Structures are given as structure tokens and as C-alpha cells.
Ligand code: FES
């Protein structure tokens with residue numbers, strides 16, 4: 001199989017955001033307008049529940065108000081104190097710095113001594129939190145920063161992947177979660193997840209020779225900006241899986257992995273004999289040379305047609321599998337992360353696109369989609385700054401003139 005010319009997919013300076021903090025910050029500003037996985041719906045199941053996370057490196061939180069999920073940038077409108085200072089909790093939005101209180105629309109409705117300090121009542125001040133748009137797919141909550149132009153819904157963004165991600169994300173039992181810091185750029189984490197060529201060299205004991213696949217036996221599928229590897233050569237495997245997930249008839253029979261731009265991975269894998277687990281992983285960007293892998297593993301939520309001996313011992317074997325699996329996931333993850341960290345260490349020496357093997361084809365697709373998303377974000381930023389310059393309004397000041405002392 002011939003080497004793929006990768007210059008059509010890669011910028012020649014594709015490592016700039018890996019080595020230059022300013023280029024990384026610009027990239028993240030652009031990606032803030034893209035639907036991004038934020039967390040799990042079960043963490044905001046009850047009225048008032050909230051979780052804190054990041055969206056393109058900006059601190060945000062998601063909160064349930066009755067039947068609705070709302071999201072806000074985690075920065076107080078008053079003097080920018082973070083409203084949520086823990087990872088999750090339950091309760092009204094009250095800032096810890098001066099006790100400003102906000103409603104479900106992010107409007108400041110309870111400002112202590114407002115008349116005395118600002119010369120008006122709370123609502124009249126018009127202070128509010130920056131909202132973020134929220135949408136769900138199965139058990140996954142996604143968000144993006146609002147933009148002044150019409151954009152695609154989450155269902156449109158995920159296309160045929162929507163029913164698949166929705167089905168795979170649902171968990172019937174308590175999931176196991178892991179968090180692994182990586183001293184490497186988030187895109188290197190994505191690249192290695194899209195690389196089916198490294199398995200034998202990098203995972204000699206965890207996968208060994210069983211990790212080797214032949215291109216003609218598998219399917220690489222591109223859908224919208226995203227892509228998938230399905231361990232079957234059956235034509236239309238993605239469309240069939242999508243339809244079966246949508247109508248509830250899907251059954252797990254082979255490994256598959258879906259890379260959802262910008263940084264989400266959802267996979268279905270054989271954990272032991274006839275048993276399958278689902279895997280949700282996000283490579284969270286922290287800095288140009290740092291990211292965190294957030295991983296959740298849960299038993300596949302599909303009815304299993306196991307033979308009777310497996311069915312019989314399942315109540316005993318499930319807890320053992322659930323206990324052992326995170327160790328295995330962590331070991332494989334560590335092997336991948338070490339490789340990413342070694343690449344990060346020489347990133348400043350990389351001045352051209354790589355050679356891509358047939359089993360690395362999807363890395364090229366990812367880079368192309370990534371460039372498209374960053375370019376889309378740049379357009380959005382231009383549009384926003386043009387609008388802002390047309391209707392520039394100064395921040396409110398108190399009766400004492402500048403600020404309120
Ligand atoms: S910074 Fe939040 S109330 Fe003052």
C-alpha cells in the first residue's frame with residue numbers, strides 16, 4: 001500500500017500550536033464556537049445540580065433548572081470571580097466574592113446593597129453572565145459559545161454519528177472514571193487514537209500481535225468532520241450501525257471507535273470473550289504542551305445474546321471485569337501518553353508534514369477537519385468584532401464615578 005501524501009491535509013507549520021502559547025490561545029478561541037463535549041447528564045440529574053468543566057480552556061459550568069440544562073462561563077459579571085470553585089455541586093448561582101446572585105438566564109437579580117453602591121436596583125443594572133449553548137446526545141452534554149450567525153444543531157454536527165454516540169454513551173451500571181494528565185498537546189493525543197499502525201511497536205504486551213490489523217479487513221469511514229474505524233469490511237457498516245442504534249436493534253459484534261471533532265472519542269470494544277464495554281474519552285486541552293485525558297468506561301448497554309454458561313456466571317464475572325478493566329485502560333493509556341510526550345519534546349524540530357501510512361489515513365482527515373474548524377472560528381471572531389465595534393457599550397460604573405471602591 002502506497003504512502004499517503006499528507007501535505008494536502010497538514011499545514012506545513014502544523015506544530016505551531018504545539019510550541020507557541022499564543023498560537024495555541026488563538027486556536028482555542030476559534031474552537032470555542034464548536035460543539036464540544038462537556039460532561040455527563042447524570043451529573044446534572046436533579047434540579048439545581050451543576051458541574052464545572054472547560055470549553056476550549058475557558059472555565060464554564062452547566063446547571064439543571066427544572067427540565068432545562070443551562071450553561072454559563074464561570075466568571076462573575078461583577079469583578080470576574082469564578083462562580084463555581086468545585087467540580088460539582090447543587091444550589092443557586094451566588095458568587096462567593098460579593099454575593100451577587102443570578103437567575104436561570106444568568107441575569108444578576110440579587111446584588112447586595114445595590115441602590116447604595118450602584119444607584120439602582122439589581123435588575124436595572126442589566127449585568128449578566130456569558131451564556132453558553134447546551135445540547136445533549138444520549139448521556140453526553142455538549143456546549144459551545146454563542147455566535148451571531150446561524151449554525152448547525154448538535155444532531156446536524158454529528159450526522160449519522162448522533163444515534164451511535166447516543167446509544168454508546170448510555171450506561172446501565174456505575175461507570176468507572178479515570179483522569180490522566182499528559183505533558184503533550186491535545187492534538188497529539190487525538191493523532192495516536194487515529195493511528196492503527198503503532199499498536200505492535202508501542203503496546204507489545206498489552207495488545208501484542210493481536211493489535212495488528214490489515215487495511216482490507218477493516219473500514220475507515222468519514223462522516224462530516226468526524227471519522228470512525230469499524231473492525232469489519234462490510235460495506236455500509238456505519239449507516240447500518242447508525243440505523244440499528246436509532247431503532248434500538250443494535251447488538252455489539254465487533255470493535256469500533258469514533259473520533260468526534262474536536263476532542264471526543266467514543267468506542268465499543270470487546271472486554272472479555274463475548275462481553276463488550278463502551279469507552280468515552282476526551283483529550284482536554286490545558287496549554288500548548290499539556291492536556292488531560294478524561295476517560296469513562298461502562299458495560300455496553302445492549303442486550304447480549306450470550307451462551308447460557310456466560311449468562312449464568314455474569315453476576316459474578318461483571319464486577320471482576322469492572323474492577324480489572326480500568327487497570328488495563330490505564331496501562332494502554334500510559335503507553336500512548338508516553339509516546340505523545342516524547343513527540344511533544346521534539347515538536348519544535350518538526351518542520352514538515354509526516355508520511356502517513358494506510359493505517360494512519362484518518363490522521364490526515366482529522367487535520368483537515370481541524371483546519372476547517374479553526375478557519376470557521378476565525379470567521380466567527382471577525383464577525384463578532386465587527387458587530388462589537390458597531391455597538392460598543394462601556395461597562396456600568398457606580399455613582400462614585402469609576403468603579404465602586
Ligand atoms: S466578583 Fe462576583 S460578586 Fe463580586
Ligand SMILES: [Fe+2]
Pocket residue numbers: 192198199202203336
Ligand atoms: Fe495506542
